[in-house]
Structure formats: C-alpha cells, structure tokens
Amino acid sequence: MSVLEVKDLTVNYETKRGPVRAAEGISFSVKKGQSLGLAGESGCGKTTVALSLMRLLPKAGRILKGQINLDGRNLLNLTDREMRQVRWRDMSIVFQGAMNALDPVYKIGDQIIEAIRTHDKEVSKEECRERAAKLLELVGIDPERVDGYPHEFSGGMRQRALIAMALACNPKLVIADEPGTALDVIVQAQVLRLMRDLKEKLDLSMILISHDLSIIAETCERVVIMYAGNIAEYGSTPSVFHEPLHPYTQGLLQAFPDIRGERKRLSSVPGQPPDLLNPPVGCRFNPRCPYVMDVCKKVQPPLIELRPDHYVACHLYPDKM
Ligand code: SF4
Numbered sequence: 001m002s003v004l005e006v007k008d009l010t011v012n013y014e015t016k017r018g019p020v021r022a023a024e025g026i027s028f029s030v031k032k033g034q035s036l037g038l039a040g041e042s043g044c045g046k047t048t049v050a051l052s053l054m055r056l057l058p059k060a061g062r063i064l065k066g067q068i069n070l071d072g073r074n075l076l077n078l079t080d081r082e083m084r085q086v087r088w089r090d091m092s093i094v095f096q097g098a099m100n101a102l103d104p105v106y107k108i109g110d111q112i113i114e115a116i117r118t119h120d121k122e123v124s125k126e127e128c129r130e131r132a133a134k135l136l137e138l139v140g141i142d143p144e145r146v147d148g149y150p151h152e153f154s155g156g157m158r159q160r161a162l163i164a165m166a167l168a169c170n171p172k173l174v175i176a177d178e179p180g181t182a183l184d185v186i187v188q189a190q191v192l193r194l195m196r197d198l199k200e201k202l203d204l205s206m207i208l209i210s211h212d213l214s215i216i217a218e219t220c221e222r223v224v225i226m227y228a229g230n231i232a233e234y235g236s237t238p239s240v241f242h243e244p245l246h247p248y249t250q251g252l253l254q255a256f257p258d259i260r261g262e263r264k265r266l267s268s269v270p271g272q273p274p275d276l277l278n279p280p281v282g283c284r285f286n287p288r289c290p291y292v293m294d295v296c297k298k299v300q301p302p303l304i305e306l307r308p309d310h311y312v313a314c315h316l317y318p319d320k321m
Contacts, residue, residue: 002029002069003172003205004053004091009066011048012055019062019164020276022048023229026066027303030173030222035199035206037216037237039252041273046209049226053085053207054093068129070128071172077252089119094177102150102163107158108161109133109146115168135164139194157186160194162169167198192219213256222309225249227275228284231303235310245312247289283315291316 009026012019023045030036035186036135038046049111053068055075068075072088075083080242103111112132116123125132133143139160141153150158159179166174201270210216216223216237223240225233225248233246244250251269271288280286286296295315303313 001032003032004070004207005069006049006053007067007069009049009052009068009247010064011045011052012061013048013060014065015060015277016297020274021229021279022061023052025303026226026231028224028231028234030205030207032172032205033199033203034222035196035208037223038207038209038226039213039216039223040232041210042211043227043276044226044274046211046226048229049178050093050177050207050209053175054087054091056087056093085119085139088115088166088171089169090171091116091173091175092169092171093175094162096180102158104150107147107149108136108153109148112136112146112161112165112168115165117162119169132164135167138167138198140231151321154187156190159187159191163191163194163198167202168192170202171204173207175207175209178207178211179208181302188215195219212214213241213252225252228279230284230286230300231275231311231313233310233312234303235307237306239307240301243307243310245265245306245310245317246314247291247316248283248285283313 006029007027009023011023012219013022026049028036038049040046052063063076070086075086078086109129109132112135113128116128116131129146133146136146141157141160153161154178176195179195192215195206198204208216208219220237222235223237224231225240225246227248233244233249235242241248241253244253248269254267255269269288274280274284274287282298283296283301285294289296293315301313303311304317305311307318
C-alpha cells in the first residue's frame with residue numbers, strides 16, 4: 001500500500017518576468033518501507049517537489065493543481081494549522097546544509113526537544129530530553145552530547161543531528177534533500193549508510209533527492225528521473241539503471257564512471273537545461289536530444305508504463321502510447 005501518492009502536481013513560481021514553470025504533471029508513489037530517489041540536474045524541480053510535499057514553498061511558489069495524498073489524505077486540502085500537525089509527525093524533511101538548518105544559539109538537544117513538544121504537548125521535558133538523547137544515540141552520536149551546540153559538532157555529526165530531528169516524532173515518511181552534499185565523500189557515505197539502516201530498522205518510507213545517480217542506485221529501490229520540471233523516466237532502480245529508455249537518462253548514465261567495467265571516455269549531455277520561464281514546446285528535452293523528431297517539437301510525450309514498473313515519457317516508443 002502506498003504511503004504517499006502524488007498525482008499531476010504542477011507548481012509555478014511567480015516572477016516579474018512571468019511564471020517559472022518549475023514542475024508539471026508530476027506523479028509518483030512511495031510504498032511503506034520503500035525508498036524513492038528523485039534525480040536530475042540542478043534546477044530540474046527536485047527541491048520544488050520536496051517543498052511542495054511539505055507545503056513549504058517560498059512565497060512566490062504556487063501549487064496550481066494536483067494531489068498529494070499522504071495515507072489517503074490530500075494535503076492540499078488541509079488548512080495551515082492542520083498542515084503544521086502533519087509536518088514532523090507524519091512527514092519530515094532533512095534539509096541540505098546542516099549548519100543553515102540548525103539554530104547556532106540553541107543546544108542540539110533543545111532543538112530536538114522543541115520539535116517533539118511542538119507536536120506533543122503531553123510529553124514532559126524530562127521525557128523529551130531522554131528521547132532526544134536516544135535519538136542522538138540512534139544516529140550514532142554519543143547521547144552525552146545532547147547539551148552541545150551546533151558549532152561543537154563536525155559537519156557529519158550535524159547532518160546526523162538533523163536526521164535525529166527529522167525522526168523526533170516518528171514520521172511515516174522522511175524526505176532527505178541532498179543530505180550529503182556539503183560533506184566529504186567518506187562522511188557522505190556514512191550518512192547515507194545511516195539513512196539506509198534507519199529505513200530498515202524503523203520501516204520508514206523515504207524520498208532521497210540527489211543529483212548523484214550512484215547514491216540513488218545504492219540507496220533507493222525506485223527512482224524518478226526529472227528533467228526541466230517534468231518526469232522523464234520512473235520505475236524500479238535496477239530496471240531504470242540497467243535498461244534506461246529515455247535519451248536523457250541514457251546520457252546521464254554515460255556521464256558516470258563504472259569502477260568495475262572497462263575504462264572508457266565519459267560523455268556528457270550536450271547543451272544546457274532550458275529556461276523554465278519559456279520552456280521548449282513539446283518534449284522539453286528536444287533541443288538536446290540526439291533522436292529528436294518533428295513530433296517532439298509539437299507534442300509533449302505522456303508518461304507511459306512500457307515495462308512492469310518502468311515508465312517513460314518519450315515519442316521513441318509510440319506503439320505503446
Ligand atoms: Fe528525444 Fe523526442 Fe524522446 Fe524527447 S520525446 S526524449 S526529443 S526522442
């Protein structure tokens with residue numbers, strides 16, 4: 001059963017130059033205990049989707065249509081007050097850049113306690129403190145450090161503390177937005193291993209956002225590949241990674257080295273992502289696609305299930321449309 005079901009989510013940012021069409025027709029689901037990766041180049045709409053799920057878009061962001069069903073309840077129909085109850089208790093987010101997400105003048109433990117007490121006023125301060133210490137232990141930090149300040153923690157520890165905060169109210173779903181971006185590769189690997197272990201241990205559902213496909217391949221069971229605000233390809237990770245159908249996914253995968261396979265020159269996807277103030281008509285990838293056809297410049301391809309649990313939006317597969 002799906003914990004989260006997103007249907008036809010469409011988000012714009014209002015700017016003086018006109019609306020930026022940041023995400024259009026986004027549909028995917030996450031089952032209980034499953035992890036889903038959201039991948040794509042910077043600016044493709046990954047973080048917009050994450051912030052829309054939490055209803056934390058910046059002021060200029062507008063959700064124009066769609067549904068975000070969490071356990072069967074459409075979050076877009078909730079009042080702000082109801083939504084505040086959902087955040088952290090049902091769904092939480094680990095933001096990128098741990099130093100920016102933590103308040104430097106409050107102790108780490110107090111910040112975790114605040115998250116708990118905001119959602120559960122019945123719990124005493126002592127219980128909260130105990131829970132905060134246990135959460136720190138769960139993410140591999142000495143519980144004695146509960147009274148430490150963010151500047152006394154290393155980058156990896158701060159990221160772990162943020163994960164502990166995200167777990168404070170036992171949410172069903174955790175969104176991790178580029179959780180290891182600011183960390184060196186060793187610490188990044190430790191943080192990702194931690195997320196994977198916690199997912200197994202707590203039977204959590206997880207959405208992991210990353211531009212790094214190798215991280216998603218290692219961590220997630222399913223993957224959504226986004227391009228310029230649309231879903232290009234979506235499905236089970238082994239299927240998408242071993243038999244990519246969309247020319248963009250194929251290009252992305254060729255840009256990553258294989259440490260086990262033969263040595264070969266890496267290629268990149270030529271060109272630049274489009275300006276979403278005025279995206280290309282039809283398939284948004286058409287200016288960069290080596291297989292572009294006339295129809296691609298006129299008609300936006302729908303997302304179709306070409307193989308079991310493997311969806312693609314591309315006119316190269318017309319007989320299935
Ligand atoms: Fe390329 Fe056309 Fe497929 Fe878009 S729809 S990826 S332009 S072949």
